[in-house]
Amino acid sequence: MVAKVKHMQAAQVSPQLIEKYGLAGPRYTSYPSALHFADDFQETQFLQDLKSQQEPISVYIHLPFCRTMCWFCGCNKIVTRKQDKADRYLDYLAKEMLLWRAQLTDVKVGQVHFGGGTPNFFNVQQIDRLNALLRCYLPLTPEVQISVELSPDVLTEDQVWAFSRLGAKRASIGIQDTSPMVQEAVNRPQPMHCNVDAVRWLRAAGFTSINVDLIYGLPHQDRASFRQTIQDVLALEPDRFALFNYAHVPWLKPTQKVFASDIFPNPMDKLEIFQDSRETLEAAGYTFIGLDHFAQHDDELAKAWNNGKLQRDFQGYSVTESAAILGIGLSSVSQSPKAYRQNFKQLEDYEAALDAGQLPLAKGLALTEDDGIRRTVINRLMCQLKLDFANLSDELGIDFADYFKTSLVDMQELVTDGFVAMTDTGLVVTKMGRFFLRNIAMQFDAYRERQVGRCSQTL
Ligand code: SF4
Incomplete structure (x- = not known):
């Protein structure tokens, strides 16, 4: 055996x-990877798959705006200080949700995840409007589980309560590294008190699961500096950690060209940083899960790992058992048993499709x-x-x-x-x-x- x-x-x-x-x-968050999605994809197969789902599906909603640019970032985002861009974006999310509602007549939504970008770029009024759109247009189950990615450096307590009103009980906060030297190199200043406040507000608002995202392999990291990062974050007592390997792909993400090639830890250093972190987290009571996640022993993710029920999708590891994930918003990826599809990445293309009354399909792949x-x-x-x-x-x-x-x-x-x-x-x-x-x-x-x-x- x-x-x-x-x-x-x-x-x-x-x-x-x-x-x-x-x-x-x-990283195998999908197979085949998104590199193989094609422009001539027809979404008939995906729509058939979606309509035939007997169990509640998951929905991913992309909120793409960020106030500043982190040089390492590989996400699809729009950097802006103009708050009204979020109002216009909500208008288009409403149009897209309306089109999807027509496809979901016999399907329920059991999980919703808001990712970014920075979902807390949206102010309280905009989050409340998002809440109204969600409940108006999507067929949510009464027990729908809602999660959100948050950036502590621009988070306010009022926003936490707005996401709580929206029904979110799970949050993933981006910390990446607590060293001021690393933060300066990647253009992401985030004093520790922002992280402490974020966790305190989330717990007070009834969030039951807090994940912290960290990245190893960033400029100027070494074993000593990252040990300190792990200790700083352990003090926050998160339920989960995701410890991602930095993806250096400057040919795809030109802002990464700002980094000189000699400021990165080499692969052996990265291995040691990861092994140090793993030992420290395991000693602190976290279970090492899959490639790069850690969870407290009684966390759902650890239970799913121990029971062989862990899932992997575009958001990484999860406990979701949905056979279909519907991506809504700019650049969002959907997956079904037999297909992947992706929305347009450029805002003007996304808006033009919706203005024409069409789903904003850019490309996809029907699985052989x-x-x-x-x-x-x-x-x-x-x-x-x-x-x-x-x-x-x-x-x-x-x-x-x-x-x-x-x-x-x-x-x-x-x-x-x-x-x-x-x-x-x-x-x-x-x-x-x-x-x-x-x-x-x-x-x-x-x-x-x-x-x-x-x-x-x-x-
Ligand atoms: S806040 Fe997040 S999505 Fe925005 S630029 Fe930084 S890493 Fe990228």
Whole structure:
């Protein structure tokens, strides 16, 4: 049985292994990755999938505005100080929700997530209007779960209460790094008192889950500075941490060109920063989940991880069991069992489509049967760190060992390097292999040759 394959103990990763596996590769928040979405996509399949959902779906709503630009940022955002842009954006969100409502006659919405950009760019009146739109246009279940991403540096207590009125009970706050030197280098000044206030206000307003986003691999970080960041954030007692590997893709995100190449920690430093953080968080009672998340033992995410119910989608790891996620707003991505679709990224294109009474579809991808099989396998690996070949054969209607014979031959090299333990019946990612999880998943990726030079480094 796969479960009986013994995990290897963590070992020192050699510079040779770092060099060998320091490749460009997707984060596998989707498969195939968004790089393969095409302009000529027809959304008939997606709409059919959406309408046929028996269980409540999830909705993602993108709120793209930010007051300032963080140089490292890879999100789709619009940097502006003009507050009235949010009013106009809400007008267009209303138009889009109205169009989707016509598609959701027999479908309910069980989860809503507001992401950005900076959702708390919106002022209290604008958040209240968002609340009204949500309840007017989307068929929410009575027990709908609502979550929001917040940026503590521009957050006010009144905004927290406005999101609470909207029904949000979960918040994810972006801290990234508490070192003033790092913050200055990335143009994100955020004194610690902003983070302390944010958490205090959220708890007082009844938020039951607070996640903190951190990024390792940023300019000027080293082991000592990031240890301090972890200690600073632990003092806030968040329920969850996401510890993201900085994605340096200046050919896609030109603001990253501001960074000199010699101010980044090297891949070995990054590995040590991650291992230090992991040890500290585990010692503090957090469970290490998947690639880069940590949660307190009694948190839903930790329970889903322990029960094999963890999910992965465009927002990272989640407990959502929705087979369909509907993305609303600029650049939002939707996913269904057989397709992905993405809205326009440029505001003028997004508005023009809605002015013409059309859904603002920019591109997408209809999954082939092979895409669907590989998506299941890669998702299982990212969420459970193991594959049971017999179970997957039954579930997918294939002979796993035969279907993936080339992948399994290639996998032998990762077995030799200590990242994977494999038998005839399955494979398990080792403790050391977790740092190379994206590399392991790449063995099942039919598009990997075409992604070279287009993704961030895995290490
Ligand atoms: S606040 Fe967030 S979305 Fe906005 S620029 Fe900074 S990292 Fe990007």
